[in-house]
Amino acid sequence: MAYHIERVNSLIRHEISELLRCQVKDPRLDTFITVTAVDTSSDMRHAKVFVSRLGGQEEKKETLGVLASAAGFFRRELAARLKLRRVPELNFQWDDSLERGDRLLRLIDRVNPKQEP
Numbered sequence: 001m002a003y004h005i006e007r008v009n010s011l012i013r014h015e016i017s018e019l020l021r022c023q024v025k026d027p028r029l030d031t032f033i034t035v036t037a038v039d040t041s042s043d044m045r046h047a048k049v050f051v052s053r054l055g056g057q058e059e060k061k062e063t064l065g066v067l068a069s070a071a072g073f074f075r076r077e078l079a080a081r082l083k084l085r086r087v088p089e090l091n092f093q094w095d096d097s098l099e100r101g102d103r104l105l106r107l108i109d110r111v112n113p114k115q116e117p
Contacts, residue, residue, distance in 0.1 A: 047088035050095035067092040
């Protein structure tokens, strides 16, 4: 069963990325948005879609709002493109792993400064 969920996660991530790139014409989503991961529940009823985008807090909030309002569109398109018995409800969430990784690297550099040979 775990392989099936991983495969569904991968398919949903790919299809939503393609929809954002080719189908969505909302000017508020004109910058590069990355779908970093999808986490589908074991009963296939809900899926968390993690997204990332360059910008400040205001852009993050606006992006999540636009994506949440377009969740029905994405779900209909997924139903048409994927042969699934049940297409999960999509919940868009911000993926802050890039910011956390950058912060950790800066902390490591501060503790262990680079030494020149």
